[in-house]
Amino acid sequence: MELLFRQLPDNEMERPPTQRDQFDNDDVELVDALVRESIQNSLDANDRSQSKSVRVCFNIKKFGGEELEEVLSLIKAEELNPHLAATGLAPLDESAEQFVLTVEDFGTTGLTGCWDAWDQKPFCDFWRRMGRSHKGGQSLGRWGLGKLVFSSSSRARVFLGLTVRHDDGEALLMGQAVLTHHTLPDGTRLDSHAFYAVEGAKRFQLPERSPREIATFKKLFGLQRTTEPGLSIVVPALRENITIERISQGVLRNYFFPILFGRLEVQVGDVLINEATFAKLAEKLDAENFSGGHLASFIQEMKATRDPGFVPSLILPPDWHKKDMEGVLAGQIEGLRQRFAEGHVVMVRAPVLMKRKDGTELPSFIDAFLKRAPTDHPSMFVRHAIVLNAEHKYFKSRKVFGALIADDTAVSEFLGDAENPAHTGWSASAEKVAAKWRSARERLSDIRQLLKRLHNTLVSAVETVDKDALVSVFSLPAEDGSKQAAPKGNEAKPPKVPLIEAAPRSYRLSHLPNGFKLQGGAISEEDLPITIRVRAAYDLLRGNPFKRHSAADFDFTKKGAVIESLGAAVSAASANILLVEVKNPRFVVNVTGFDTNRDLILDAEKVS
Numbered sequence: 231m232e233l234l235f236r237q238l239p240d241n242e243m244e245r246p247p248t249q250r251d252q253f254d255n256d257d258v259e260l261v262d263a264l265v266r267e268s269i270q271n272s273l274d275a276n277d278r279s280q281s282k283s284v285r286v287c288f289n290i291k292k293f294g295g296e297e298l299e300e301v302l303s304l305i306k307a308e309e310l311n312p313h314l315a316a317t318g319l320a321p322l323d324e325s326a327e328q329f330v331l332t333v334e335d336f337g338t339t340g341l342t343g344c345w346d347a348w349d350q351k352p353f354c355d356f357w358r359r360m361g362r363s364h365k366g367g368q369s370l371g372r373w374g375l376g377k378l379v380f381s382s383s384s385r386a387r388v389f390l391g392l393t394v395r396h397d398d399g400e401a402l403l404m405g406q407a408v409l410t411h412h413t414l415p416d417g418t419r420l421d422s423h424a425f426y427a428v429e430g431a432k433r434f435q436l437p438e439r440s441p442r443e444i445a446t447f448k449k450l451f452g453l454q455r456t457t458e459p460g461l462s463i464v465v466p467a468l469r470e471n472i473t474i475e476r477i478s479q480g481v482l483r484n485y486f487f488p489i490l491f492g493r494l495e496v497q498v499g500d501v502l503i504n505e506a507t508f509a510k511l512a513e514k515l516d517a518e519n520f521s522g523g524h525l526a527s528f529i530q531e532m533k534a535t536r537d538p539g540f541v542p543s544l545i546l547p548p549d550w551h552k553k554d555m556e557g558v559l560a561g562q563i564e565g566l567r568q569r570f571a572e573g574h575v576v577m578v579r580a581p582v583l584m585k586r587k588d589g590t591e592l593p594s595f596i597d598a599f600l601k602r603a604p605t606d607h608p609s610m611f612v613r614h615a616i617v618l619n620a621e622h623k624y625f626k627s628r629k630v631f632g633a634l635i636a637d638d639t640a641v642s643e644f645l646g647d648a649e650n651p652a653h654t655g656w657s658a659s660a661e662k663v664a665a666k667w668r669s670a671r672e673r674l675s676d677i678r679q680l681l682k683r684l685h686n687t688l689v690s691a692v693e694t695v696d697k698d699a700l701v702s703v704f705s706l707p708a709e710d711g712s713k714q715a716a717p718k719g720n721e722a723k724p725p726k727v728p729l730i731e732a733a734p735r736s737y738r739l740s741h742l743p744n745g746f747k748l749q750g751g752a753i754s755e756e757d758l759p760i761t762i763r764v765r766a767a768y769d770l771l772r773g774n775p776f777k778r779h780s781a782a783d784f785d786f787t788k789k790g791a792v793i794e795s796l797g798a799a800v801s802a803a804s805a806n807i808l809l810v811e812v813k814n815p816r817f818v819v820n821v822t823g824f825d826t827n828r829d830l831i832l833d834a835e836k837v838s
Contacts, residue, residue: 231405231438233306234429235313236421238411246410246422247360247378259777261472262619263652264383265480267376268463269496270616270653272335273488275352277396277459281337284488287454287497288477290468294327300450301330305388305405305426305466313420314386316412322386322467331383331465331472332451340395340459345402345437346430353393357404357435360423376651381408386467390426392447396459401444402437470781474499475804479516482508487637488615490533521605528601528631531575535597536637542579542597550580551676555687563687570688575601580680584640585668592640598680599633600688607631609681613649614642620655625681632681641677648674737762737812739834745791745822746832753815761838762810763803766821769829776833781805784824794820809837 238244265288272284293301302308302324311321322328343351348358356377380389390405405426413419427435438444447464448455455462478498481489486508488494495504503511509530512520520526535542544566550558559566570576577599584592609632611621625632636645647662648670649655656678657663658671667673734752741747748764767775768783784790786802793800797814810819824830 231304231403231426231443232429233309233407233424234427234433234435235424236433238419238421240419244411247408260379260382260469261476262480262484264379264472265477266484266616266653267379268333268335269481269485269494271376272338272461273494273615275335275338275340275461276493277337277339280396280459283337283493283495285336285495285497287332287334287336288474288481289332289452289497289499290329290472290474291332291452292327292329297450298324298327301328301466304390304447304450305386305407307386310386310388310407312414313407313409313412313424316414317409319387319409320385328466329468329470330451331468332453332462333465334454334462335460336455336458338460339397340461341391341393341402342395342397346434353402356391357406357425378408380463380465381406383469383472384465384467385469388426388466390447390464390466392444392453392455392462392464394455394457394459399457399459400439401441402439403444403447404435404437470785471779473804474501475515478503478511479519482512482516483519484617485615486512486529486617487533487612487635490529491536493615521603521607524604525607525631528575528599528603528633531601532577532599532633532635535577535599542577544578546578546580548581548583555683559687567688570600570602573602575599576684576688578680578684582641582673582677584644584673586666587668594638594640596638596641596677596680597635598684599631599635600681600685601631603629603631605629609633611678612636613645616653618649618654618656621678624678625685627685630685632685634677634681636677644670644673645677736760736836737834739764739832741830741832742820742822744826745820745824746830747821748810748817748819748834750797750812750815750817753812755815758812758815760812760836762812763835763837764808764810764821765833766806766808766824767831768825769831775831776806779806791821791823794822 268288269286272286276282276284302322307322307324314321339352341353341356343349343353343355345353348354381387383389386407387409388405388407390403392401392403394401407424407426408422409424410422411420412422425435428438430436447453451464453462453464478501481496481498481503485494485496489496489503489508490505492505495502497503501511501515509523509526512526513523517523534540544562546558547553556563566576577597579595579597582594582596584594586592606628607630608619608622609625609627609630611618611624612633612635614637625634636642644663644667645656647666648657648660650657650660656674658674663670736753736757737748737751739746739748746764746766748762753760765776766784767779769775770778785805786808787805793808795810795818797812797817798819799811799813800819801809801811803809808821810817
């Protein structure tokens, strides 16, 4: 394969791929977008004639020595570097080891359609179109932009793809470098997209079809695919903040529904996430997000409502969105309040009538779930099989698990048309919604507000009338028209509130000029051993600094920070997390070597 850039004519307008920010922002981090886009494309391509479920495999491998030379030769690093420099990216250091990500799916159709001409099938949609997709209905991908996450995940902005198609069994290898429009030192203006391909007639980019070249490609990157239909993606020069741990967390957080329904299993490195292992892995790999197993239990309870033959115990009337929720629930409200107060799941099904602009009416429904929680947790808005992270702002409540599930065909199609390219939120003004659906803004508002309305009704206090509530504030007219003085009551004296001493802590965490200190507090020999988790990150103007931490800032798993300990064993759990196993009540741990020009944010928690 060659690296084929296209020279821009002087009369052609520049159209750089500016949509990368859609997949790396406050609503979704790049690693989560990578997981979401990879898996949703695979679920959309499920070939049910060969398998009712999809298997997706993520793996990261380090390359050095002769293998690295093969990778650099394959992606034409020497030829690519001047283009990286021209677009402001760091050229590849050909002597430095690099990590490579592979993403493979099985039980799918592969990229079908013409590979040597234009059509409207998946091969052309994936390789030859940007910002346009031929998906519809309940499909998870709609915009034709999701493939940007692959090039965005590479420091060199390159990725390669091998597909085996279910209809003709042919194996096709191709790749892209997605930069931006740039000008070389000699004045040559080039397009943003370059292809790793075989140049055909009229410079048309064709995939590599040589069995020998494809076999070498599979062996180099350790691909699992042999002759099975599907798509294998390879991302060289992987960015440092994309790790096996974060990929696993992204799978657990975003795709619990298809996993628990047996429609999806995901292999991340050596870890298999499926219906049987989900709960245990959620608690082990992402305990903070899954509230120590409580959220996983809530999700399992929701799963039972999706079993065949399930009949909801409470279905709201068709006009529920026009009425007060307390009146809608009528005689069932006290039972629901008691059930909620006792910690059980409360579920209601709300009918939604979807209306197309061509006059077609499609009866559909959404389901709302509420349950008390031990800690605060963002609500979940789920469309078909994917969680929309930005929608949780429409229902915020302390210590409550909340979920809105929209997986019925018509409402799922409507919400799919309303989704943004990153599939994190809905918009009633989206072009596809405006073109197809009537009363889109009202329907979307009804859907978004259901959780909030239901919760407010369950926790609202019972109102009572107290005719004497303001008797001592306002004078009341007597029967003869004169005014009576306000009745005198006993003088109210404020109670004396005793000072409440703070409970002694097992440890003390404090800042040092270029780091931090963790030392013993109220610990006795009988308490030992205990383990304390310490998180560190540089503060940010926007977003969660711990979640957005970059290993380029500092990495506890590598050399950099200076760790000195007495009476404790310190190990790195990740780039910004230390585990301190305390062995002496008077332990001290000093960690230094941080950038003194940046604000260091710290968090410590006893985990065992």
